[in-house]
Every structure is written in C-alpha cells, then in structure tokens.
C-alpha cells in the first residue's frame with residue numbers, strides 16, 4: 001500500500017531523516033514510534049508532500065506519490081494532523097461534509113444522498129452528531145479531534161495517516177477512537193499509519209511498528225519490538241520493564257522512576273521482625289518485597305511487607321478473606337501489603353536459615369503446623385536479596401516446594417497429608433541482574449533441607 005523507499009529529507013538543506021525504508025501492507029495498522037525530535041512528524045510531512053523528498057521515493061499502490069493529482073490523492077489518503085485549526089467559521093457538520101469533496105461530481109459539487117449517508121454514519125461513529133450545528137471553534141480540543149477524524153473517514157480513504165491522534169484525548173476517548181479505527185481496519189480493510197507516543201497503547205492496537213531515533217530508522221517489526229528493553233531504555237532513557245498484558249496477548253511496558261537504587265540492602269539485619277506463637281507467625285519487613293505466593297489474601301505476585309500465617313482449630317464457613325481481616329484487626333496488622341493464610345492446627349516455633357551466595361542473601365523461615373503434637377505440614381517463607389525475573393521466581397518456587405517434599409519424606413511424612421501449607425517467596429529486586437540462578441538453586445535446596453531438618457530436631461520428632 002505505502003512504500004517509503006530509501007527516503008532522505010527534512011527542512012531546506014537540513015536532511016533530518018536519512019535513508020528511511022518502511023513498507024506498510026494493505027490493511028495494516030502501522031505505528032510510527034520514537035522519542036521527541038526523532039523525526040516522526042518530518043517523515044509524516046515527507047509522505048503527505050508538505051516537505052520535499054531530497055532522495056528516495058514514496059510509493060502509493062506502486063505509483064510514485066508525487067505523480068498523483070491532489071484529487072486522486074485525496075480519494076486514497078486522508079490525513080489527521082495535530083493542527084486542529086480551521087480557517088473559516090464552519091459548523092461541525094460543514095467540516096465533516098468537506099471530507100466528501102474528492103468524491104463529489106459535477107461542477108456544482110453538490111452533496112448526493114450517498115454523501116449524506118456517509119456523513120451521518122461517520123458523525124455517529126465518532127460521536128459528534130450531537131454538536132453538528134455548533135461552530136467548530138466552540139468545541140473542545142478533544143471534540144475537534146473527533147470531528148476531524150469524522151471528516152477524514154468521510155473521505156473513505158484507503159490509507160489513513162494520523163499524527164498523534166489521541167493527543168488531546170482522555171483515556172476513555174483515546175480507547176474509543178482507537179477502537180473505532182481498529183474496527184474500521186478490520187471491517188473495511190482500512191490501512192492505518194499513525195504516529196503514537198504511548199508505547200503501551202501502540203502495543204494494544206498496532207500490528208507493525210517502526211522505531212525512529214535521531215532521524216534514522218532503528219527497527220521495524222511486530223509487537224516483539226517492544227520487548228527489546230535495552231534498545232527502548234537507551235533511546236527513551238528511562239528504566240523500562242516489559243511484561244505480558246494479563247488479558248490481551250500483547251506486551252506492556254512498566255516504567256520505573258530514576259531514583260537512586262541502592263545496589264544491595266542489608267535487609268536481613270534488623271530490617272525485619274518475627275512474632276510467633278501457637279496461633280500465628282508474622283514476619284514484618286520495613287520495605288515491601290516482590291512476592292509470589294499461594295496466600296489466601298495477597299496471593300499471586302504482589303509487593304508485600306507483612307507475611308502472616310494464622311492458625312485455626314478447624315476451617316469455618318466464614319470466607320477466609322473475612323476471617324483473615326478480623327484476625328489482622330485483632331493483631332493490628334494493616335492489610336495494604338500483606339499476604340496471609342489460615343492453616344488448621346497449631347503453629348510451631350520458627351526456624352531461620354540464612355546464607356549468602358554470589359552477593360545474594362537468602363533467608364528461609366519455616367514453621368510447622370501441628371495437630372495432636374504431630375507435624376502435619378510446613379509453612380515456608382523464602383526471602384532473597386537480589387533481582388529475579390519471573391522465570392527465576394517460578395523456578396525458585398518449584399525448587400522450594402520440591403525440596404520441602406523430599407525433606408519431609410526423609411522424615412517419614414508423605415505428601416498425601418492434606419493440610420493447607422503457606423509458601424511465600426519474596427525478592428528485593430535490588431542489585432545485579434545477573435545472579436547465577438544455578439548457584440542460587442543449589443543453595444536454596446540445601447537450605448530447605450536444613451530448615452526442615454531443624455524443625456524436626458526442634459520439635460523432638462524421632463524418625
């Protein structure tokens with residue numbers, strides 16, 4: 001549909017953009033990304049003919065774009081730029097009807113029945129019908145944006161060029177506008193080429209992406225381009241973390257403030273305290289840790305400061321969340337960053353095991369759940385002072401579980417024991433990213449074994 005071939009160009013003799021090659025396929029939603037000043041608007045202007053191309057060419061449906069007449073071009077391309085100013089004092093409806101101009105026939109260029117049908121349809125789609133008779137200058141920036149989109153759609157273009165179309169829009173209208181464009185793309189095969197600033201929004205809607213940096217094309221590709229964190233960190237100069245969207249199969253970026261980040265905290269020494277008796281264990285840290293857990297409250301992956309296990313004689317019919325809330329109130333534990341589980345039986349004394357491997361400190365806190373003075377299960381909290389990605393977190397969780405089972409079997413307990421056991425694994429996310437997972441794994445195994453053994457020794461269980 002649109003082929004940008006080795007294009008160089010810019011303002012007078014200053015070629016802002018150099019050797020740009022981009023191909024936009026028929027029916028694609030293509031997002032042009034890049035930081036401020038990277039040349040996105042300049043490229044836009046080179047395509048629309050507002051700026052002369054110094055080298056290379058732009059092809060539209062295989063034909064040099066400069067060989068199209070103005071009217072021919074207007075039948076194929078509609079442009080929605082950032083400039084929402086309009087020279088005359090038109091009403092909204094008049095502006096939208098201007099979009100039909102390239103299709104009007106005859107000398108008088110009157111609007112036909114079909115033209116009116118399309119005008120009504122696009123005004124409905126963009127939700128501007130209600131102010132159709134209002135002067136364009138009297139509506140808000142976001143409403144103007146929608147009216148100009150209606151005008152662009154009234155043109156019935158094959159290709160829609162958009163320069164940051166969501167600039168003036170709030171979240172609701174941003175998503176409404178992009179939903180509308182996506183529908184138009186899917187139902188009518190509209191090809192969309194849009195400058196977008198918000199990488200997460202771009203990820204949700206676009207099929208292909210181009211990344212401009214300093215006037216050069218850095219990357220072209222599908223959504224996996226947004227997973228190239230090192231490239232994005234470099235060109236946007238912010239700390240970016242990528243993660244999958246929980247319901248849409250697209251990546252989403254999380255940004256971190258560039259505040260001083262201490263390499264390693266000394267979080268084990270004096271930075272946590274343990275309260276423990278037969279009814280509960282409460283491990284409290286001064287700062288939250290990224291935690292993966294099977295808690296009844298605060299489960300999944302969350303930032304947690306308070307790690308609780310409460311005991312009960314027998315599970316009641318009250319939902320555990322409510323029961324936990326009551327218990328937490330009783331002990332004055334705030335619920336904001338808390339993970340908590342209720343287990344059946346009494347809670348035994350805690351055992352703490354601490355190690356350091358390759359600069360990563362690991363602390364394991366284990367408590368047994370007991371019934372009739374017999375150990376029925378083990379609750380385990382693993383704290384690690386280092387950076388762990390999600391794969392490493394899941395892996396560590398698996399190792400801790402497996403090793404606990406093995407240790408329990410060595411002491412004659414079988415896994416058929418149907419008690420609820422708490423497993424919390426927490427990391428500080430500080431320090432060097434390249435913790436050698438293998439070394440951590442081996443240490444973790446040894447620590448879990450030791451912790452379980454010490455619980456048996458403490459509880460004076462004879463094997």
Ligand SMILES: Nc1ncnc2c1ncn2[C@@H]1O[C@H](COP(=O)(O)OP(=O)(O)OP(=O)(O)O)[C@@H](O)[C@H]1O
Nearest residue numbers: 010011014016034035036037038039040041042043
């Ligand atoms: N009219 C102009 N005359 C000369 N240079 C210009 C002109 N407009 C922009 N530039 C320069 O061209 C470079 C690219 O600007 P451009 O507007 O294309 O960037 P952009 O990627 O669209 O940025 P933004 O995200 O801020 O809109 C900038 O260095 C800018 O200073």
